[in-house]
Amino acid sequence: MPVDATLPYDDDNIFAKILRGEIPCDKVHEDEHTLAFRDINPQAPTHILVIPKGRYVSWADFSARAQDAEITGFVRAVGTIARQAGLVETGYRLLANTGGDAHQEVPHLHVHIFAGTNLGPMLAPSHAQ
Template identity: 50%
Template sequence: MSTIFSKIIAGEIPADIVYQDELVTAFRDINPQAPTHILIVPNKEIATVNDLAAEDEQVAGRLLLVAKKLAAQEGIAEDGYRLMINCNQHGGQEVFHVHLHLLGGRPLGPMLMRR
């Protein structure tokens, strides 16, 4: 079954795409949690980080390098930014297509709330 991200990559669903190459696509989150909130996704459907295989090493690295590039382009690299990948239900994953969140543009506070 095709994910919503695959449909965005294929151009079937509109999105504000800020970067695309043969391995990854990046677009602005429709429900941003920070002034800059970009999702960077592999063009290949990979459900979770647990499903990454050795042949996905290049795409996994590309996710990070594209995040670095976009942080600089967005003007958030110097002050800092957060990169997040959620995995499965307890990790908060909602779309089962690996994706890296690039968040910044303001102080983001602690990673997790203490309980």
């Protein structure tokens, strides 16, 4: 179910439960501001989810309310994870859905890292303008 980026944070979302240790994850990286783990339903050979540890619904929410250290740490973590996974040479895609039109499903900011195959065009030609 898509979420509205203007909704308040839901402490019962799956990523909040993962952060609290209530649901296990296949962790690939963790630091002060960030947790990254393999997606349980991968859409590419490499599919890693990167989430901030703070209570942020979306990229819009995060960029408006997060402290500079959180923003810097999160962005640096995404790059570190890609480098450590060996994705830089062949390439990778970052995706962060925000709101209903983008089909954001979990009301906690998350960035998908996709890699391991030719990912094709970003949008189907019928959607491009």
